[in-house]
Amino acid sequence: MKWNLDKKRPVCPQLCEILSVKIASGYFKPGERLPSVRELAVQAGVNPNTVQKTFEQLDAKGLIFSVRGSGWYVNDNPQEAKDAVKSIVESKTAEYFGEMKKMGFTKEEIIEYVKEWNK
Amino acid sequence: MKWNLDKKRPVCPQLCEILSVKIASGYFKPGERLPSVRELAVQAGVNPNTVQKTFEQLDAKGLIFSVRGSGWYVNDNPQEAKDAVKSIVESKTAEYFGEMKKMGFTKEEIIEYVKEWNK
Amino acid sequence: MKWNLDKKRPVCPQLCEILSVKIASGYFKPGERLPSVRELAVQAGVNPNTVQKTFEQLDAKGLIFSVRGSGWYVNDNPQEAKDAVKSIVESKTAEYFGEMKKMGFTKEEIIEYVKEWNK
Amino acid sequence: MKWNLDKKRPVCPQLCEILSVKIASGYFKPGERLPSVRELAVQAGVNPNTVQKTFEQLDAKGLIFSVRGSGWYVNDNPQEAKDAVKSIVESKTAEYFGEMKKMGFTKEEIIEYVKEWNK
DNA sequence: GTGGTCTAGACCACT
DNA sequence: GTGGTCTAGACCACG
Numbered sequence: 001m002k003w004n005l006d007k008k009r010p011v012c013p014q015l016c017e018i019l020s021v022k023i024a025s026g027y028f029k030p031g032e033r034l035p036s037v038r039e040l041a042v043q044a045g046v047n048p049n050t051v052q053k054t055f056e057q058l059d060a061k062g063l064i065f066s067v068r069g070s071g072w073y074v075n076d077n078p079q080e081a082k083d084a085v086k087s088i089v090e091s092k093t094a095e096y097f098g099e100m101k102k103m104g105f106t107k108e109e110i111i112e113y114v115k116e117w118n119k
Numbered sequence: 120m121k122w123n124l125d126k127k128r129p130v131c132p133q134l135c136e137i138l139s140v141k142i143a144s145g146y147f148k149p150g151e152r153l154p155s156v157r158e159l160a161v162q163a164g165v166n167p168n169t170v171q172k173t174f175e176q177l178d179a180k181g182l183i184f185s186v187r188g189s190g191w192y193v194n195d196n197p198q199e200a201k202d203a204v205k206s207i208v209e210s211k212t213a214e215y216f217g218e219m220k221k222m223g224f225t226k227e228e229i230i231e232y233v234k235e236w237n238k
Numbered sequence: 239m240k241w242n243l244d245k246k247r248p249v250c251p252q253l254c255e256i257l258s259v260k261i262a263s264g265y266f267k268p269g270e271r272l273p274s275v276r277e278l279a280v281q282a283g284v285n286p287n288t289v290q291k292t293f294e295q296l297d298a299k300g301l302i303f304s305v306r307g308s309g310w311y312v313n314d315n316p317q318e319a320k321d322a323v324k325s326i327v328e329s330k331t332a333e334y335f336g337e338m339k340k341m342g343f344t345k346e347e348i349i350e351y352v353k354e355w356n357k
Numbered sequence: 358m359k360w361n362l363d364k365k366r367p368v369c370p371q372l373c374e375i376l377s378v379k380i381a382s383g384y385f386k387p388g389e390r391l392p393s394v395r396e397l398a399v400q401a402g403v404n405p406n407t408v409q410k411t412f413e414q415l416d417a418k419g420l421i422f423s424v425r426g427s428g429w430y431v432n433d434n435p436q437e438a439k440d441a442v443k444s445i446v447e448s449k450t451a452e453y454f455g456e457m458k459k460m461g462f463t464k465e466e467i468i469e470y471v472k473e474w475n476k
Numbered sequence: 477g478t479g480g481t482c483t484a485g486a487c488c489a490c491t
Numbered sequence: 492g493t494g495g496t497c498t499a500g501a502c503c504a505c506g
Contacts, residue, residue: 004221010496021222036478047498052479060417068248069478069505089222093236096215102123103140103208107236114233117226119213129425129490166491242459248505259460285506327460332476334453340361341378341446345474352471355450355464367481393493404483409494426490426493 003044011046015054017088023063023074024081034064034072122163130165134173136207142182142193143200153183153191241282249284253292255326261301261312262319272302272310360401368403372411374445380420380431381438391421391429 005014022028034040037055041048055072058064062080066072075081100110124133141147153159156174160167174191177183181199185191194200219229243252260266272278275293279286293310296302300318304310313319338348362371379385391397394412398405412429415421419437423429432438457467 006217012496017218017222025223037480038478049499050497052481053496055479066479067506068480071478085222089219089224089232090238092215092218093232094238096211097233097236097238098125099136099211100208103136103204104144105208111230111233113208113212114216114230117212117216119209119216131490168491172490244455250505255456255460263461287506291505323460327457327462327470330453330456331470331474334449335471335474335476336363337374337449338446341374341442342382343446349468349471351446351450352454352468355454357447357451357454369481394495395493406484407482409496410481412494423494424491425495428493 001043005044005046011044011050012054012057015044015046015051016057019054019058020061020063020081020084020088024078024085026078028074030074030076030078032074033070034074036071124163124165130163130169131173131176134163134165134170135176138173138177139180139182139200139203139207143197143204145197147193149193149195149197151193152189153193155190243282243284249282249288250292250295253282253284253289254295257292257296258299258301258319258322258326262316262323264316266312268312268314268316270312271308272312274309358400362401362403368401368407369411369414372401372403372408373414376411376415377418377420377438377441377445381435381442383435385431387431387433387435389431390427391431393428 003015003018005011019028019034028034034055035043037048037051041051044051055064055066059066061084062075062077063084064072064074097107097110100113101107105113122137124130138147138153147153153174154162156167156170160170163170174183174185178185178191180203181194181196182203183191183193216226216229219232220226224232241256243249257266257272266272272293273281275286275289279289282289293302293304297304297310299322300313300315301322302310302312335345335348338351339345343351360372360375362368376385376391385391391412392400394408395405398408401408412421412423416423418441419432419434420441421429421431454464454467457470458464462470
């Protein structure tokens with residue numbers, strides 16, 4: 001699995017977003033066991049504590065749950081994962097729009113700008 | 120002047136962005152004196168230290184300069200302000216696109232999503 | 239036999255408590271052979287290792303003993319089982335009281351609260 | 358301030374409970390600044406990271422919020438704190454009752470036992 | 477082996 | 492000085 005973490009942003013929310021998408025998309029299915037904290041930490045090149053914190057946050061959102069001594073498992077409610085992803089996407093877009101508008105762009109200008117984006 | 124600061128983001132860069140736009144748009148004209156650090160701090164409801172730091176950063180970008188005992192003045196090169204704004208807008212869009220793509224969206228889907236954005 | 243294990247608590251101590259009560263109450267009588275580790279593990283839906291560990295802990299308390307190649311048997315001293323149960327109950331109550339008092343409740347308030355408990 | 362932490366239980370939830378009560382009872386009032394992470398860590402004799410985690414959990418419950426570079430402040434909705442405390446007390450009592458009943462006690466026996474508790 | 481919790485200590489951005 | 496994030500490493504309980 002590729003992680004492509006952006007070093008300029010905090011790791012935790014990035015992992016949260018990626019895992020939320022993986023769950024919502026069915027890459028990780030309900031009931032399935034996730035890679036262990038330590039293994040995922042090695043894969044992603046981060047500290048196990050950071051992965052642990054990420055899992056706890058996903059737990060708080062109801063996406064996954066832990067079984068002591070066994071591992072972390074995907075929860076049985078796929079809708080929650082989709083809602084989480086939707087919420088993430090919305091907040092990202094809201095922030096982008098908000099900041100662009102604060103800088104004087106209208107919605108139409110933003111759309112035009114986005115259409116011609118090629119990077 | 121309205122400031123509309125987002126409490127969830129750091130104040131300094133927000134002020135930088137807003138002032139850059141004001142200068143680029145001609146709201147503050149070349150040679151014009153900006154409001155004093157203290158006054159602007161009161162208006163925006165932030166710490167004077169933060170305004171001071173903001174001014175220093177705009178100074179570093181070549182947008183404004185200070186005169187001891189007098190205040191801060193807009194520099195005489197309007198192009199620099201426009202470049203600064205352009206650079207800010209590009210980096211915001213690059214970040215938004217990068218994160219959306221990492222979440223599995225294609226450029227077309229992003230455009231579609233942006234078009235239907237109504238918040 | 240119903241086990242009603244609480245998934246949020248460690249399994250081992252739960253099994254210990256339940257078996258202690260069963261022995262103290264005479265459900266399992268002195269000299270009687272307990273279900274095998276594997277059978278009990280299947281019934282309770284837990285790992286055989288966990289049952290094994292539970293039996294060892296009950297052994298350490300003097301409630302049961304093992305016969306190589308045969309199984310686990312209830313010890314001949316019923317008083318020990320009753321003492322074990324009493325000790326468990328006391329520690330649970332002490333913990334509950336301690337925490338409630340730390341949260342500002344007096345003994346009278348706790349009693350009142352307990353009386354009206356209906357869940 | 359006395360903290361009386363129980364060394365046998367995890368620190369984080371203990372701090373959460375104590376702070377929730379302090380907020381609900383008005384010891385810490387809406388808008389008031391809490392002791393800094395580091396200061397509270399020294400007072401309670403724990404690691405700053407643990408206090409940070411506690412504060413984040415209280416934040417997730419909507420009891421407090423942070424201002425970067427300034428501190429943590431009590432939220433403006435006193436009801437949430439009372440609800441949080443109520444929820445903590447209920448879960449403690451539910452757990453106690455559940456375990457006692459699993460050990461064969463009836464509600465009446467539990468009440469009787471609690472009434473005669475003197476430790 | 478697994479998750480859960482904690483300490484220690486570092487660096488950053490912000491006030 | 493404050494909070495925010497992360498690494499490193501330890502110990503425990505559980506399976």
